[in-house]
Structures are given as structure tokens and as C-alpha cells.
Amino acid sequence: MAKELKDLTKRSENYSQWYDDLVIKADLAERSAVRGCMVIKPYGYAIWEKMQHELDRMFKETGHQNAYFPLLIPKSFLSKEAEHVEGFAKECAVVTHHRLMNSPDGNGVVVDPESKLEEELIIRPTSETIIWNTYRGWINSYRDLPILINQWANVMRWEMRTRMFLRTAEFLWQEGHTAHATREEALEEVLRMLNIYNDFAHNYMALPVIKGVKSPNERFAGALDTYTIEAMMQDGKALQAGTSHFLGQNFAKAFDVTFINKENKPELVWATSWGVSTRLMGALIMSHSDDNGLVLPPHLAPIQCVIVPIYKNSEQLAQITEHVEPIVKELRALGVSVKYDNAENRRPGFKFADYELKGVPVRLAIGARDIENGTVELMRRDTLEKQVEPLEGIAQYVKGLLEEIQNNIYQKALRRRNEMIREVNSYDEFKVEIEKGGFLLCHWDGTPETEEKIKAETKATIRCIPLDGDKTPGLCMVTGKPSKQRVIFARSY
């Protein structure tokens, strides 16, 4: 067994260490020399590119266009929306100078004090302010609306405790920013994008999520409502996988963006924003992977099928290659991304372990005996089961199997997640159950005070007020006051 595989911590021993090990050993990312920032390695980036590709297509199919706004935001812009600056001021990277000079002592370079900026610039933690300042120039009449724009970008939030993909100072994301003539239209957009995130999570990430709305405490800074999709990791902790914000007219007010409506009267513009980030990589890793490494859903796997030849000499290799080439061609024609790994400097056992670690959904191994028998050994990464299949028709078989694996990974995650959801009816019970992890469905009186008390005492927060499911009213588990419906509590990433 390969060295890397042996070194992977088991989930049961230390889940957190298992995650950190896996990110490194599967070549997804590594820590950089800059505090809190990571390097996304080619294999990790290839998965992110697949996510981007599908999301970008879904955005465009619903009428959105991409654009690009500046990285830097004047400090004064942040202050214009009171809650917004409150939410982001404590984690801003601030640019104060624009030049270096040779150090007077001859050692390297120092900041040139003469190059101090008149107004400091902030590296965008999110782009509402610079975008709404721009939209002011784009919007005059109701005919200019809606504006449906998305941006793929890097952003920076100076977090004190960071973890690769889950919480990094710099991260990659997309941020949609739309402008509408009416409240209804904006709300429709908020839910449209929430549903796109939901579909993406289910169909590509094989990730069951719960759609809901955030409690006021957990809202985006500056939003009237934040909608979310919430996922459950294997260790019983929740992960917020995507958010869609109803911003009302807050940013239009802060940046003076009005339009002339059909009745020829000026009105403030309605706004939404929505985003997902490289955090999704963390969700993907933690939802499906096991003690042998990554398990990737085929719809996001950079390599869906790897073929490894087993040979004793170059003659055998040539013979195997001759049989493999048409299979590779056929798989490609079927839209399957396939790699034939005939590298001679690594032994089959090493390759097997490495592709297991990297989560390649299907592995085919072909030796001289297989060629004689017209068979191939197939291993599914999701179940680790080996089976022998006829060589004839193997491409079609793999194509179908990938869909089966995609579905199986989803069903497995769904079963696990569902087992982790339970109703809790008293605060005493809650304090016991929260230690076991999972989503706890509880009655809550709707006040920030009760939510804060629960958080302070148990580290659990309201993940969301679910949109679907049981809406029976009840009594708050803490205060006994009326509750409109059960909400979801969990500890979270």
C-alpha cells in the first residue's frame, strides 16, 4: 500500500485531522506562506472548475450575464450601509500605500511613506457596495431593469481561525447582484437562485441540503432576509453551502439608486445578492469521503474512469494497450473523462491506492490473462467492490455505472443525513442531543435573545427555518412561548 494512504488519519480517530490530511494527500490544496491563504493545487482546482462550469451554465440559462468589478473598495463605501460595515469591518485587508522603495539601511525594500493613499482601499470582502455605486449610473428608468449580473472573483475576509476550503482569508466564489423594479420580482429572484443552488447540490455534488431562511441573528450584514441551503457533514456538524439574500432597498438607499417607474415617479431599486464559494469543496470532501480517501460524485470528478494495465514486460503492455485504446476512444465518445495510466515508473499497487485516495469513481485493471478471457477487473470507488466484467461493451457499462454511482453516493448521503435529523422537545434533552451532533428540529419563540442564550450555552445556532416540511406550531423549548414551526439547530462549520 502506498505511503500516502497509510498516513491518512481514520475518521473515527480524529475527524478534523482526517479532513486536513485528505486535503493535502489527495493533492487538493495546501497552506501558503501567507497567513490564512491556501494554494489550490491542479487536482483540487479541476474539481472547482467543474463546479464553476455547471453553475455558470445554470446562471446563464436563467438570464444572468457575467461582469467584473474592482478588487478594491474605497473605505467610505463600506460605511454607507450601517449593518454592512458592522458585519465586515473587523476582517478587512486594508491597502494604505502604493509604492515600495529601497530600504535606507540597504536591506531589501520598505514601504515608501510618500506613497500613502488619501483614502484607504479595502480588498473586497463582498461587492455590494462597489456594485451598487456602479448601478447608480446604469439605472434611470424601469426599462433598465432588471439587471441580472454575476461575478466570478476572489474575495478576502481576515478570519482569525482558518481551515482549507472551509474558512480561508482569501477564497474564490461567485457573487450574483441583481436589481429589480419591485419587491415581488426581487423575492422571486432570491428563491430562483436558492433553487439553483439546491439543484446543483443535489444533482452534481450528490449533497442533500435543506432549504430555509436564516434567523435575524444569522442574516447577511445588510440583508432583510437570507435564504440558505444547509448540509450535514459526517461528523454531525452542519455546513452552510450557499446563500441567497433579499436586500430590500437598503443598498439602493445607501448609494442613491432610484428609477422612474411606469407611473413616472422615482422609486428606490430592489436588490438581491447570492453566492457560493470554494467552501463547497469542503462540503464535497466531508460529505462522501472515507478512510481510504476522497469519494467524488462522477458528475464532478475530473477523471471519471482510470484504466491501469497490469503487465510483466513491454510486449504484454503493448498487447494490453492495443485493446485499451479503442475502449478509451469509445468512453470519450460517450462523454466519459478517462485516463489510461501506463506510466512505467509507478507500480499498479501504488496507482490503485493513489486513485482511491483521489476518489476516481471507476477503476479498470487489465492484465494479460484478462485479454485472453475477454474480461476486465472493475472497482467502484463508492463501495470499493471489485467485479469482473466482459471487455465487450465495457464502455457502455461504465457510462451507465457512473450514473448508478452518482445516485448511490447521493442516496448514501441522504440516508446518513436523515438519520441525523431528530425532533427534540425540551431544552434538557437538547443539551444531551446536541453533543451527538446532527440537525435538531425544535420549537423556538422567534426571539434573538433565546437564540443567543442557546448559542452561548450549547454552541448551537439556528441553521435555518425550513421552507418545506412540517409547519405545526408549538411551544419554545426554552421559554415555553409560542413557536410558529420547528426550526433547525446544529453546531456548524
Next chain:
Amino acid sequence: MAKELKDLTKRSENYSQWYDDLVIKADLAERSAVRGCMVIKPYGYAIWEKMQHELDRMFKETGHQNAYFPLLIPKSFLSKEAEHVEGFAKECAVVTHHRLMNSPDGNGVVVDPESKLEEELIIRPTSETIIWNTYRGWINSYRDLPILINQWANVMRWEMRTRMFLRTAEFLWQEGHTAHATREEALEEVLRMLNIYNDFAHNYMALPVIKGVKSPNERFAGALDTYTIEAMMQDGKALQAGTSHFLGQNFAKAFDVTFINKENKPELVWATSWGVSTRLMGALIMSHSDDNGLVLPPHLAPIQCVIVPIYKNSEQLAQITEHVEPIVKELRALGVSVKYDNAENRRPGFKFADYELKGVPVRLAIGARDIENGTVELMRRDTLEKQVEPLEGIAQYVKGLLEEIQNNIYQKALRRRNEMIREVNSYDEFKVEIEKGGFLLCHWDGTPETEEKIKAETKATIRCIPLDGDKTPGLCMVTGKPSKQRVIFARSY
């Protein structure tokens, strides 16, 4: 005629103003609230996305993978390669703090002095330093080489004079960074990427470029050699469209990156880097466009064909739409991106002017009379010629015409460029000719001193020492000293 079109300055009146007008009026980009930074609007970004798509494919077909490295670079990293820091220190955006706080006077927010960083961080002007610091951990033996990585990213250079797309403080680009075991392999990579840029310019941008090597004065800071593709704009000024650098072992030395070679001895790694940026947008605009607006080569046009219905009432519109729908379908099936603009709030004349301004290569106009006659009016943007074509088979005709237009735009740019190249044999003649613009082929003695004198006296620089063409030696036009071959001088963007 539409208002926007009327306001476009003529090239002959003021070429520079024409460019600035066009960028704004064709909805490509606009200045932002942040000094020197632009907003790339959806139509401009869609062209950039098409460029990205083709380049990314070409990079991947030649074995490169994408990855992502941090935005911020520790100040000390920049100093490690002496020439590199010399080249970039004067235009660095410097992050010095990581937190804002409420202003003690109650007005907005100020930088929290307690949040000063121990070491300042620089927003990457280019990523050689952070990447080679990372490569040190990835490279042990010759088996780890080559590393062929590309990054799509934003970078920042605090330029004092900026122009949209051509020179902005923040710009978008791709930067390739490769590591090799031998000098020969690295040089091969440098030329491979130069040729990819050359092919992209020719086949997609319809832009004739000259491949060459830079004189020492014009090299990338830290490179042993910089290869370039040089383009000629309509006003006689040159534009550097892409560069590919042979970095030798400079960055390996600065960041201590060695590998164990096949003879089991440690050796410094060989490096290349190469990049093109949103500057290409400027080149595209200035090469082909005219006094009516943008002219886009079909291979990069977000909309290749627009169809405008001409109708008097909704009955006629319905009838036209019935005939247009199958044509739209057929065009899409042929891979043509088509827009049917049946918006009722804009008149045909306005639409015509707008699509001309936006450079849509083919416009079809269909009225009730056309339906009767089985014809359609077609306008080519490159020649502004109108022609009447049979409706039957129109999709196939447009498909073929787009290729003809692509080629015609290229041939036109090539003719214009070739007319602007001339041999100059004396410095007196040079001083006259340089005022007329264009590429001047001259003998030069190969010294930085002579090059600097010419630059100081005429504002012209050596654009490149061409790789192809006449290599006859001669005598320097300034000093009379021996010259190995003619080099290309021009004033440039």
C-alpha cells in the same frame, strides 16, 4: 440614427478619444470609483470569456493544468530576486492593516492601528515569487518535472496613467508558470507558448502579429529573455499583445528550488512564465473597429448574427416570427450564436445602429415583403454592405459568410499592418518616419545605450528583434557599428 452612434468621435479627428468613446458606447467597460480600475461590463466580459475559453483549451491541449495561488505576496518575497523587485517595487499596492474600527469622532470607520501587520503584504503584480516559493515544496527529483501550470487571476500594478483595457491598475490575465529539468526543455516551452499566442492572435483575434525577442532594456524584470508578439494599431502605434519569458534559473536560485537529476546530483530548476491579459481587448478594439463602432471577428463575437424583424403590427410580427424561429434553430444547430431581437420598445433603426456599434458580424432584417418574396436583407459589419439573399438556405449561407468575414477582417488588418512596415536606413530618416507611425525596420548596434538614446530623442523603442524574415547584417543607423539584423522600432501603447 441612434444618439450613441452620433456621439462617437471619428478616428481621423481624435483617435484616442474615438477609442475611449467606443469602449463606453459599445458597453464594454467604464471607469470605476477606484483610481485606475475599470468595471468590465457584460458585453465586454462576454468577449473576454470567449478569449479565455479558446486560450484555456489551447493550454490544456498542450498539457497545462490550472491552479490558484494567493492574491497577496509577503513583501520579503519580492526582494529575493533583485531585478524583479527593481521592476515592480514602484507600482505595488501594499496591505498594511487587517481591521477597521468605528471612528473615535463618530464619523464612519477608520483603520484600527492595533491591526498593523508584522510584515506588509503586496497585491500580486505577477506571481513568480509566491509560485516559486511553493514549487520548492513540490520538486524533489527529476521525476517531479516538468510542472506545467497556468493561473487565471487578477493582478495589480499601480500605474500612474491608465486607459481602459490598455493599462489599468487592476487587470485580468492568465499567467503560466512552468518548471523544467533542462535549459532546452524550458526554452522549448517558451517558444511553444509564444506560438500558441501567435496562433490565437491570428485565428481568433484576426490580428497579424510579429514574433520576436525583446532587447535587454525591454525584458521582463527577472527574465533572461522575453519573447513577444507585437501588433500594430490603426494609428501607427505598436501594442505588445503577449509575452513568454525564459527565466533561466533566477527564481530557482532566489527561492532555493533544486531537484536531484538522473545522475543523482542536485541542480537548480529551469523556469518559464507567459501571459496575456485584458489588454488584448484593447488590441481587438483598435485593430478592426471603424467610425461606426466595433468590428468583431466572428470567432470572438458574443452574438455572431442578429435578426431584426421589420413590422407594422403584431400580426405581421407573428408572421415574421413564425418564419424566423426555424432559422434561429438551424443557426444554433450549426454552432452560430444568434439573437432574435423582437423587443418592441426599440425601433429597427435604433437596433441597426446599436448592433453596428457593438460589432455584430452579420445582421439579418426581415419584413412582411421579404416573407412574400422569400428573401432577407443581410448586412455584413466588416464591409457595411447590404445584400438580399433567399430565405431558403440562409442559415448555411450565414455560417459560411462568418468564416469569410473572419478571413476578410484578418486580411484587411494584415494589409494595413504591412503598409505600415518599412525599412529605414539613417537616423535622420528615422526621425521623420517615426512621426508617421508604423513599424520601422532598422539596424541597431545591440547596445542599451543606443536604444536609450533613440528612445529619449524619439519616444520610439525596440518592439522586438524578429524571429522570422530577413537576417542580413548591416550597420547601426545611429552609431555605424555592426548590426546582426534589422530590429523593429515603433512608438507603442
